[in-house]
Amino acid sequence: MNSSSQSSxxxxxxxxxxxxxxxxxxxxxxxxxxxxxxxxxxxTEHRQVYKPAWNDQVPEILKAAAPxxxxxxxxxxxxxxxxxxxxxxxxxxxxxxxxxxxDESAGVVxxxxxxxxxxxLRVFLPKGWFLPVTPGTSFVTVGGAIANDVHxxxxxxxxxxxxxxxxxxxxxSDNGLVFCSSRENAEMLRATIGGxxxxxxIAWADIQLKRVDGPWIDSESIPFHGLKTFLDLSHESxxxxxxxxxxxxxxxxxxxxxxxxxxxxxxxxxxxxxxKGGPKLPFELPSWILNRFSVRxxxxxxxxxxxxKKRGAIVPYDPFFYPLxxxxxxxxxxxxQGFLQYQCVIPESNLDAFEELLDRIARSxxxxxxxVLKQFGSAPPAGMLSFPRPGLTITLDFAMRGERTLGLxxxxxxxxQKSGGALxxxxxARMSPALFETSFPNWRDFLPYKDPKMSSSFWRRVTGxx
Amino acid sequence: MxxxxxxxxxxxxxxxxxxxxxxxxxxxxxxxxxxxxxxVQRQLAPRGCExxxxxxxxxxxxxxxxxxxxRGASRVLTYSADLSSIAxxxxxxxxxxxxxxxxxxxxxxxxxxxxxxxxxxSVEVLLEELQVDFLSAAAILTLFAAELERRRMGCIxxxxxxxxxxxxxxxxxxxxxxxxxxxxxxxxxxxxxxxGVRVITVKPGPVQTPMTDGLPNAALFADPQHVxxxxxxSLERRSPDVLxxxxxxxxxxxxxxxxxxxxxxxxxx
Numbered sequence: 066m067n068s069s070s071q072s073s074x075x076x077x078x079x080x081x082x083x084x085x086x087x088x089x090x091x092x093x094x095x096x097x098x099x100x101x102x103x104x105x106x107x108x109t110e111h112r113q114v115y116k117p118a119w120n121d122q123v124p125e126i127l128k129a130a131a132p133x134x135x136x137x138x139x140x141x142x143x144x145x146x147x148x149x150x151x152x153x154x155x156x157x158x159x160x161x162x163x164x165x166x167x168d169e170s171a172g173v174v175x176x177x178x179x180x181x182x183x184x185x186l187r188v189f190l191p192k193g194w195f196l197p198v199t200p201g202t203s204f205v206t207v208g209g210a211i212a213n214d215v216h217x218x219x220x221x222x223x224x225x226x227x228x229x230x231x232x233x234x235x236x237x238s239d240n241g242l243v244f245c246s247s248r249e250n251a252e253m254l255r256a257t258i259g260g261x262x263x264x265x266x267i268a269w270a271d272i273q274l275k276r277v278d279g280p281w282i283d284s285e286s287i288p289f290h291g292l293k294t295f296l297d298l299s300h301e302s303x304x305x306x307x308x309x310x311x312x313x314x315x316x317x318x319x320x321x322x323x324x325x326x327x328x329x330x331x332x333x334x335x336x337x338x339x340x341k342g343g344p345k346l347p348f349e350l351p352s353w354i355l356n357r358f359s360v361r362x363x364x365x366x367x368x369x370x371x372x373x374k375k376r377g378a379i380v381p382y383d384p385f386f387y388p389l390x391x392x393x394x395x396x397x398x399x400x401x402q403g404f405l406q407y408q409c410v411i412p413e414s415n416l417d418a419f420e421e422l423l424d425r426i427a428r429s430x431x432x433x434x435x436x437v438l439k440q441f442g443s444a445p446p447a448g449m450l451s452f453p454r455p456g457l458t459i460t461l462d463f464a465m466r467g468e469r470t471l472g473l474x475x476x477x478x479x480x481x482q483k484s485g486g487a488l489x490x491x492x493x494a495r496m497s498p499a500l501f502e503t504s505f506p507n508w509r510d511f512l513p514y515k516d517p518k519m520s521s522s523f524w525r526r527v528t529g530x531x
Numbered sequence: 532m533x534x535x536x537x538x539x540x541x542x543x544x545x546x547x548x549x550x551x552x553x554x555x556x557x558x559x560x561x562x563x564x565x566x567x568x569x570x571v572q573r574q575l576a577p578r579g580c581e582x583x584x585x586x587x588x589x590x591x592x593x594x595x596x597x598x599x600x601x602r603g604a605s606r607v608l609t610y611s612a613d614l615s616s617i618a619x620x621x622x623x624x625x626x627x628x629x630x631x632x633x634x635x636x637x638x639x640x641x642x643x644x645x646x647x648x649x650x651x652x653s654v655e656v657l658l659e660e661l662q663v664d665f666l667s668a669a670a671i672l673t674l675f676a677a678e679l680e681r682r683r684m685g686c687i688x689x690x691x692x693x694x695x696x697x698x699x700x701x702x703x704x705x706x707x708x709x710x711x712x713x714x715x716x717x718x719x720x721x722x723x724x725x726x727g728v729r730v731i732t733v734k735p736g737p738v739q740t741p742m743t744d745g746l747p748n749a750a751l752f753a754d755p756q757h758v759x760x761x762x763x764x765s766l767e768r769r770s771p772d773v774l775x776x777x778x779x780x781x782x783x784x785x786x787x788x789x790x791x792x793x794x795x796x797x798x799x800x
Contacts, residue, residue, distance in 0.1 A: 188603075
């Protein structure tokens with residue numbers, strides 16, 4: 066259905082939103098609009114979704130809003146409810162996607178909050194610039210990347226996305242357009258980085274790009290057994306490789322096995338690069354498709370394929386950074402009930418807790434389709450509520466199977482809480498207020514910077530505040 | 532003229548890899564800030580086109596100009612004017628002929644859609660809709676048509692709507708304005724054909740743009756990127772004269788036009 070042009074085949078797919086209203090006549094007011102996050106759980110109705118096409122329309126929306134009623138929304142790639150505002154309003158920012166300036170000598174681009182990372186790559190990679198930090202999908206907005214202070218495979222050397230934001234302009238409901246940088250309103254900048262959209266609407270941000278030689282990554286994949294081996298590999302690689310990450314077969318239990326990926330931008334590799342579009346899942350698959358046997362088989366096959374593969378190769382950047390972006394709407398794989406992602410960080414000194422975590426998952430029999438493991442670096446957090454901190458972070462997906470899934474996740478919470486770890490709000494739809502408190506003990510410092518007209522489902526759930 | 536702002540592209544290292552060589556060169560865009568054409572401009576920019584953007588808000592034009600230059604347009608001029616005001620049209624043509632000499636394509640993209648119910652009760656709203664969607668469009672196209680006819684070259688494209696193919700009770704006002712414009716273009720095409728000037732009628736189905744936000748089933752409307760891709764393609768090729776986009780609307784409208792009026796008037800469409 067979609068055309069073959071480069072721009073449309075690589076364009077960010079928007080979350081399908083079904084309007085529940087069948088109103089006759091034009092411009093009838095929308096009563097409720099269903100907007101889902103990437104996990105498609107929880108199922109939320111919103112009162113109204115504003116879709117400004119220009120930055121100059123944002124102040125009117127803020128002015129007219131009631132206290133604690135709004136939340137900016139990007140491409141809906143947060144997994145849980147941190148990008149949702151059930152029963153209240155959203156400001157869908159995807160049309161605010163213009164690049165307003167580029168300082169070529171410094172490599173700094175100024176773009177509106179709704180510009181997607183894939184858009185930045187499409188424009189700037191051919192000119193020899195790359196994102197300073199990128200998460201596992203390029204279909205996120207700059208605003209979302211700042212609001213969640215996202216991290217990537219280079220966290221050990223580059224820190225988080227927020228560390229590369231020089232300046233932002235923020236629409237506040239109480240103060241108009243506020244400029245924030247390390248020189249003015251520095252605390253507001255720190256609050257907005259990782260601030261889950263609650264400090265206002267980002268009008269534009271200045272992002273520091275990184276010089277690269279081309280779109281190619283010099284990568285290696287190394288099979289490993291055991292957490293200890295993973296850590297050795299990670300320690301050894303972190304000095305020599307800009308990007309490191311591991312995939313884990315969660316069915317192996319305590320005898321962990323996986324594939325360690327590491328890579329650098331390939332220098333002086335001049336092969337023609339043709340970006341490819343991929344298939345698209347057209348609808349929700351029946352939820353029985355992902356069962357413990359199919360997931361186990363997938364994990365075994367994935368492992369076997371990578372063991373058989375050549376260890377080193379020069380690959381395009383997109384399968385290296387964004388393996389899942391090639392299947393659009395892959396989240397429909399989990400069926401009608403959706404899925405929950407679980408990402409925690411556990412201090413490295415506490416490897417026992419980590420093994421306990423893996424053990425509980427293996428014993429539950431609820432395997433995760435795709436498990437990712439990464440050692441965070443020691444860079445100081447860029448934002449007040451930034452998630453990354455020194456330690457090991459693991460990311461798991463679980464199909465939503467009601468109480469069975471929630472029960473397992475609660476039992477994982479216990480381990481995280483005891484170990485002094487933390488949970489990632491961008492992935493969460495159900496953490497308890499107590500675990501939020503453990504994860505972000507200084508969250509009350511954030512309160513003075515929160516915009517009084519902003520709120521989110523996540524915020525209300527974990528803080529109990531409006 | 533004070534509101535013209537010529538800006539040269541930053542010295543970037545050529546056009547981005549993978550973009551096609553420019554065949555569409557110098558394009559005047561009337562209504563540069565309207566929904567569908569935003570996407571068209573974005574797909575034209577990496578081809579290294581030169582653009583003259585005409586729209587009302589200088590602020591929005593400035594943002595667009597910066598964006599399109601970064602995305603590869605080789606030159607972007609802006610001119611702020613209210614296109615619905617026919618008195619301002621001469622200024623636009625003058626500016627184009629003076630600052631944007633040898634433009635080869637004119638793309639008319641603006642339009643408005645009021646709530647149909649309002650124009651049933653208020654003649655003022657009705658006339659405004661006809662003024663924006665038909666009268667002013669026909670007026671400015673007449674100016675540009677004369678210029679291109681004189682030069683015996685170029686292309687005029689205008690975005691009308693499938694709503695103009697048959698009057699429906701729920702949007703016949705918008706439909707009649709757009710249908711009128713389609714007829715106007717049809718005649719213009721025939722008139723300009725001997726001069727070698729091409730005229731393209733673009734008839735999009737419902738598209739997800741700010742104009743259609745809040746309409747029922749907006750989630751099922753076409754993706755503007757898809758529609759823009761078709762439009763850019765039609766500017767670069769020699770055919771068709773009438774572009775339905777997405778393509779399925781050619782067949783839908785063919786079927787809709789076949790329904791006899793005595794049945795059609797009873798349908799709640």
